[in-house]
Amino acid sequence: MREMDKAFDFKTAQTRWYAQWEDSKIFEAQPESGKKPWSIVIPPPNITGNLHMGHALVFTLHDILTRFKRAQGFDALWVPGVDHAGIATQVVVERQIKEAEGKTRHDLGREEFLKRLWQWKDQNQGDIENQLRRLGASVDWTRKRFTMDPDLNKAVRKVFAAAYKQGRIYKGPRMIQWDPASQTALSDLEVKYVEKQGKLWHLRYPLADGSGQLVVATTRPETMLGDTAVAVHPEDERYKAFVGKMLKLPLTGREIPVVADEMVDPKFGTGCVKLTPAHDPNDHAAGKRLHLPSITVIGFDAKMTAEAGAAYAGLDRFECRKKVLADLEAQGLLEKIEDYTHQVSVSDRTGCVLEPLVSEQWFMKVDEAAKAALASVRDGRIRFTPERWATVWEHWLNNIQDWCISRQLWWGHRIPAYTCLGCGHLMVEEEAPDTCDKCGSEKLEQDPDTLDTWFSSALWPFSVFGWPDETRDLKRYYPTSVLITGYDILFFWVARMVMSGLLWTDEVPFRDVYFNSLVRDEHGSKMSKSKGNVIDPLETMEEFGTDALRYSLAAMAAPGTDISLSKSRLEASRNFCNKLWNAARFVQMSLTPDVTLAVEPELGEAEYWMAARMKDALERTTQAIEEFRFHEAAEILYHLVWDDFCATYIELAKVTLQQGTTEQKAAILHFLDILLRALHPVVPFVTEEIHEAVMSERLVPGEPSFLAARSWPLDHPMLQKKGGNPELMPKFQEALSAILRLRAENGIDPGKRLPGFTTLKELEVFLDGFKSMAKLESLSFLDGDLASPSRAVSVVGGGLVALELAGLKDPAADRAKLEKELEKLEKEATPLRERLADENFVNKAPQVAVDKMRGQLREKEGRLAKVRALLG
């Protein structure tokens, strides 16, 4: 048997176990086991980066649930994997190649560029997988997936082709958000609005007939080159006369009409709005309504086009702004400039200011699927935790727009659409056709674009199981049991998975969705590289231990509130692991080899109490985990270990540990075993390490040798035993703390043993423990009055305890203390008396509440009487 170190060495423990677990295949699903399946799929991390604290949280919660369900006897499966993350990855790798070799992706060509991306993917996937192992994630590596695996690609092609044939996917020119930095279209969700200090420029547009002018206000003067009208509100008296007249658009010589439209806010700016249908979503809509022409003056490269005129063509849009303003100024057409704070749309990924442009893209209609998704939450097929996200869900799905799914990227699932170079016929097929089905030509060209990453992510809960093939895994593990993810991807991912699941599998993809919190720094600020307050999970695991990190995250994961992670919190968790370690060490040191889990334990009063506490704690823990209240589970177990097991039970059992029978000691061993099994899902390393040191040679034959493979201890026979007097322990604890308080109040040297007295016969049961914990030389049981000038006395529930101080006592201080106690008790009793004297309360409140209060008052009165008696 290995001697346990004085302190838990987490660095050793957390490197020892994972490979052994993995080798023993205990994390692998057992489809043939006959157990009930339980499954969860990982929110696949992007291959662009390492795992951050947010991942550590999500995966810790995943692992707690998975280990818990596995222990409960489910065939638990956690499917791991990574996501290709189209834009993010392509941008990163492009930048890297540019820096290293000075080449663009076009220099390399599509094939070579993709080769590099796959290399990058392999490298990063490996890193991420190792980080998951470091965290202890009990995933089934035999089922790991990548969003661009061939069978997942097959699912994507299948869905795309089917949706196209159903008319759910269409291609067409529409105004989209274009990211000039990554050279691709984006969906509405990938647009971020940032507040910027800008200007509002007031521009003069003269009437064509020279009879006057209108002044328009704009934040983007460069777009004026593409204006095709100026709009005013139809009821705006100031401008009614202008409607229908023509304006001479400065710098272009073009004539544009003044039009009336309800969308104009007369109170904004001058009340005249320039319309640039080619470069603004609102203007685009207005242009369609009013049948205005659309002139594209900014290209996909964010430079001015030839349409902008020879003077501006080729200029960057922001350079052009300067020139346009200078030219207008020179012509006296710049009326005024105001400071103005406004929202600018930027790419969520690259931060580049987006350009709304009309472009030919692929879109997916989602209105029908959105209705189905709404219904699935409304009727409870999917439950959200916290529930309030259902409101946000409702709002978004009720206002959903068609989804732009094509991206002008090379990294991603290539769109399975083929154009015949012979006749121009477009074919969308799951498998690439050889010939044009219209003209028979063999010259076909696949659409160069790829799909939005979220298109494949949306299929993840079933594509990982081999859908569309009716695989064994699909039948067994789909729909999955739970989804755990951040609320920030409610729309991006959760909504799209639900819609896709309902559309393609006729099932909701998961029963429960738990939205985890955001991990912030110790002051509640968001972690960010620029603030320098990022706490790295790997460093944290090195400094405090993986278990400490996991415990901290679990303990703070109250649903719906963000987590403020601090060093002091991590220290507390590390201390907790060490506490457990030392309790186990102490037990182990006292056990002879004959004490094993096969020995039928013998229970005394302390054991009955401990068993009852454990049963209660485990019932509450089980329920807490099942309802995703991880923080509650962590807290219950913390107090069970520290307060009940260590501070009370082990202290009482010290005598047993030294002199007890094999059967008595077996009880202690069983308690420790139960604790290890209960704590394992949260802190797998320290518990497995203890399990090896203490249990490995004491297991019942046939029990798994790994703690990770053992069962949830709720049904443990020890916990079902009834017996003992449940009132003893509370009395013991109160008496003990009363004595300890008397010692402290009287400044007794902690090591000094003194004679004690009590009227509480119940203490007899725990005599040895009481004497040792209260540092008593002796304990005498007396009836009635314990008071004596040499003794300090304290009133406890149901009796008195006293300490012989023999000359160490200060009578005046003693009396003052009792008077203070009297005052305190009166203060507590008074409101109780008043409430009970109130007829309203007694008549209207439920009987239980009244009875409870009467009981409380009776208790206070009892103490009061005793204190008064002591005061004489």
Add this chain to the structure above:
RNA sequence: GGGCGAUUAGCUCAGUCGGUAGAGCGGCUGCUUUACACGCAGCAUGUCGGCGGUUCGAGUCCGUCAUCGCCCA
């Protein structure tokens, strides 16, 4: 502009069914008590953001205001 959330001990946060407020950390006092100083014993700490309402009773339910944060437009 619309919606959501938060406001509780010095700090970070729990608080389920409305029954009279808790944890961790920190603070103070004292301890090399033979599992653990990553520990032990003891002590202190609250106008539960403000105001109003419902109720016998409100941290909890309703209304309103304030401050902060997030999402959407």
